[in-house]
Amino acid sequence: MKVRVRLFGAFRQGRFRDKILDLEAGITPSGVMESLGIDAGKAGIIMVNSRHASLDRALSEGDILAVFPAVGGG
Amino acid sequence: MKDRIFRVNMTNLFTSIEEVPAAWAALGGRGLTSEIVAAEVDPSCHPLGASNKLVFAPGLLSGTVAANSGRLSCGAKSPLTGTIKESNAGGTAAQMLARLGCKALVIEGKPQEDKWYSLHVTPQGVTISEETELVGKGNFQVVDTVHSRLGQQHGVITIGPAGEMLLLAANISVKDPDGKLRSHGRGGLGAVMGSKRIKFIAIDPADSTIPLADPETFKKASRTFAKALLEHPVSQTLGEYGTDILINVVNEAGALPTRNFTKGQFEGHDAISGETMHELIKKRGGKVKHFCHKGCVIQCSQVYNDKNGKYLTSGFEYESIWAMGADCCVDDLDIIAEADHLMDDIGIDTIETSVAMGVAMEAGILDFGNGKEALRILREEVAKGTPLGRIIGCGAGTVGKTFGVTRVPVVKNQAIPAYDPRAVKGIGITYATSTMGADHTAGYTIATNLLNSGGHVDPLSKQGQVELSRNLQIATAAVDSTGMCIFTAFAILDDERCLPALVDMINARFGTSLTADDVTALGKRILKTERQFNMQAGFTSAHDRLPEFFSLEAVSPHNATWDFSGREIDEFWDF
Numbered sequence A: 001m002k003v004r005v006r007l008f009g010a011f012r013q014g015r016f017r018d019k020i021l022d023l024e025a026g027i028t029p030s031g032v033m034e035s036l037g038i039d040a041g042k043a044g045i046i047m048v049n050s051r052h053a054s055l056d057r058a059l060s061e062g063d064i065l066a067v068f069p070a071v072g073g074g
Numbered sequence B: 001m002k003d004r005i006f007r008v009n010m011t012n013l014f015t016s017i018e019e020v021p022a023a024w025a026a027l028g029g030r031g032l033t034s035e036i037v038a039a040e041v042d043p044s045c046h047p048l049g050a051s052n053k054l055v056f057a058p059g060l061l062s063g064t065v066a067a068n069s070g071r072l073s074c075g076a077k078s079p080l081t082g083t084i085k086e087s088n089a090g091g092t093a094a095q096m097l098a099r100l101g102c103k104a105l106v107i108e109g110k111p112q113e114d115k116w117y118s119l120h121v122t123p124q125g126v127t128i129s130e131e132t133e134l135v136g137k138g139n140f141q142v143v144d145t146v147h148s149r150l151g152q153q154h155g156v157i158t159i160g161p162a163g164e165m166l167l168l169a170a171n172i173s174v175k176d177p178d179g180k181l182r183s184h185g186r187g188g189l190g191a192v193m194g195s196k197r198i199k200f201i202a203i204d205p206a207d208s209t210i211p212l213a214d215p216e217t218f219k220k221a222s223r224t225f226a227k228a229l230l231e232h233p234v235s236q237t238l239g240e241y242g243t244d245i246l247i248n249v250v251n252e253a254g255a256l257p258t259r260n261f262t263k264g265q266f267e268g269h270d271a272i273s274g275e276t277m278h279e280l281i282k283k284r285g286g287k288v289k290h291f292c293h294k295g296c297v298i299q300c301s302q303v304y305n306d307k308n309g310k311y312l313t314s315g316f317e318y319e320s321i322w323a324m325g326a327d328c329c330v331d332d333l334d335i336i337a338e339a340d341h342l343m344d345d346i347g348i349d350t351i352e353t354s355v356a357m358g359v360a361m362e363a364g365i366l367d368f369g370n371g372k373e374a375l376r377i378l379r380e381e382v383a384k385g386t387p388l389g390r391i392i393g394c395g396a397g398t399v400g401k402t403f404g405v406t407r408v409p410v411v412k413n414q415a416i417p418a419y420d421p422r423a424v425k426g427i428g429i430t431y432a433t434s435t436m437g438a439d440h441t442a443g444y445t446i447a448t449n450l451l452n453s454g455g456h457v458d459p460l461s462k463q464g465q466v467e468l469s470r471n472l473q474i475a476t477a478a479v480d481s482t483g484m485c486i487f488t489a490f491a492i493l494d495d496e497r498c499l500p501a502l503v504d505m506i507n508a509r510f511g512t513s514l515t516a517d518d519v520t521a522l523g524k525r526i527l528k529t530e531r532q533f534n535m536q537a538g539f540t541s542a543h544d545r546l547p548e549f550f551s552l553e554a555v556s557p558h559n560a561t562w563d564f565s566g567r568e569i570d571e572f573w574d575f
């Protein structure tokens, strides 16, 4: 299935910003991170289709997954 | 040096030094400025008249070695909102005032004559001099001139032409360690300083150290505190990417106000993001990390150069970038940086002025996305005080009224900053109820609504938002009294070593025996004192509301509206 993956902050370094990936059905955000060589423990915020999601939620065809490190500001 | 109150009367040009009244001894920063303004300023006074007072107070821990403790609070009745106001800033002034034993600098009255003055704060007290050379000049020239007159080591607090012209968005700038500026941005405090005819305040570099009641405990607690800050992952991202890292996060969440609050996502988000800024800084030879005062271990600031490697701006913050960027649809970081530098020099709040520019775009004064014209307006209209420049320089509310715009994002006449309250409902409660007018820092629910700090509360649901905003506003009022910068809040929320260490430092500094509960009680007391002032100034719960358009117009991509009733909002004050 096709999932659009967006990476932010230091996760982009040596990888990509925004890419449509062909992934196995039912993969989770932590599975995607693992396949990209990112330590899932370093994830600060996960969003699926602009809504906050957990690391183990199953993704569906056409989802947009955004992976951020821990961020702050204000 | 012993703490005292420094007082300046601009009506008769007398200055004095007073003992600290017992009731003020345990207060600092916002707690102290709000207490003094509430005690000594008639809430019904004209903010630009002789009865208003301008109060500066370093935080309780400012001047000590405590990490990130160099915030200076500035308070008065605000000419922009008509409410009480506290706005805090980094820079070197808080640490320097604290080391001079200046617990608060209270400026009152108003000169009879049409002259400008400067103040010089020294260990012996404050002297007043007439100022002619710098009248009409920008903030950067003020800093350079004070350097050449008195020496590089002096601290500087200054207003630009905007403050002199009493524009309602005028800010007060504070010198940072590199001779650049940080600002008491919000609420038009620069106009209050201008109404007292004070162009700048120079501060003597004292070499005295702050007396500590229990140096050993202080040392231990301050180590624990600094360690907790350093180890928090948010501190690390802030150092690398600055606060502008938020552009992509808030955009992804559909909460980045775009095109004068008509959309929740900006097409040009990546071009103005922290990630892009980081790359540009590295390529052009700026500085990724930079601090606004010594002792900061997070270093969220940066130095941003232009294409030719020449300095453009520093302390380039998310809210400023959002306001001139997404809200005005300008997707060019260099233009936004130039605008930031210009506004720093003119001495005007980047948030208020840029949101006002967005409302002017909606009114057809200039086109959305036309950053070059925005720069021209800043340089040739606002800085020079033309009629259009004064209207924009008096903020979003004034622009809306002047040009008949109904979509005007303000609460209590202060511009709403960088998070759409329809898509992040907790921050909407903060905007509505803050004693300061729309102010994200007053109770930064974004931490919990979007950033997973202090848990997670769904940003689109109404559930739990009033309580979240209340708890954060209480905690923030207390933290704003310590001199701690707001970015310590992430560690305070998430790391259980942090708050006890903060309380231990306060106790070890003053010989008190406060507990975490006392800190909460202090926060509540500050909010109630401020609200009482506002009520006496004529504010009611009817002012604790968001503009109507947030309820009528849904914002994309979540199709969200503001759906809190007045009664639900008013529950905020049940404590």
Ligand code: SF4
Residues within 6 Å of the ligand: B068, B090, B290, B291, B292, B293, B296, B297, B298, B299, B300, B301, B485, B486, B487
């Ligand atoms: S984190 Fe940023 S705002 Fe806070 S003290 Fe450091 S440079 Fe200043």
